[in-house]
Amino acid sequence: MSIYIGSDHAGFGLKNVLREHLKAQGQEVLDLGTFDAEVKVDYPDIAREVAEKVRTNKDSAGILVCGTGIGVAIAANKVKGIRAANVHDVTEAKFSRLHNDANIVTVGARTLGEETAKEVVDTFLTTSFEAGRHLARVEKITAIENEQ
Numbered sequence: 001m002s003i004y005i006g007s008d009h010a011g012f013g014l015k016n017v018l019r020e021h022l023k024a025q026g027q028e029v030l031d032l033g034t035f036d037a038e039v040k041v042d043y044p045d046i047a048r049e050v051a052e053k054v055r056t057n058k059d060s061a062g063i064l065v066c067g068t069g070i071g072v073a074i075a076a077n078k079v080k081g082i083r084a085a086n087v088h089d090v091t092e093a094k095f096s097r098l099h100n101d102a103n104i105v106t107v108g109a110r111t112l113g114e115e116t117a118k119e120v121v122d123t124f125l126t127t128s129f130e131a132g133r134h135l136a137r138v139e140k141i142t143a144i145e146n147e148q
């Protein structure tokens with residue numbers, strides 16, 4: 001599975017920590033930036049880039065980091081086919097996959113510690129969608145999207 005990761009300047013440090021954490025596990029991680037914490041970048045730009053990669057690459061997942069994880073989640077969720085979840089702990093990470101089939105996890109560099117963020121992405125990437133009764137609900141999300 002390809003993992004696309006990105007952040008704005010506020011998420012730069014945590015994004016790099018998560019990228020190295022996953023690479024050390026042998027995961028294929030594609031870093032889409034930002035690459036310089038000193039240059040301020042707008043979070044919708046990087047959210048869009050990661051979201052479009054996840055949308056067009058079937059077997060992939062995304063990780064987005066900004067100050068709170070909120071802005072990147074709002075922006076990524078505007079891209080068709082994206083279900084981005086702003087996650088704060090392992091339980092939310094687990095259920096965002098089991099019940100919502102989230103394909104992007106977002107975390108806040110100013111709101112989450114590094115160790116928690118690592119646990120969040122590990123859980124997100126290793127939990128599968130439960131489907132069953134949750135499938136029809138996720139399909140209803142897609143239906144809303146297709147009506148816009």
Ligand code: RB5
Pocket residue numbers: 008010011043066067068069070071072
């Ligand atoms: C940047 O200062 C900050 O607004 C951004 O990283 C993010 O937290 C927005 O949701």
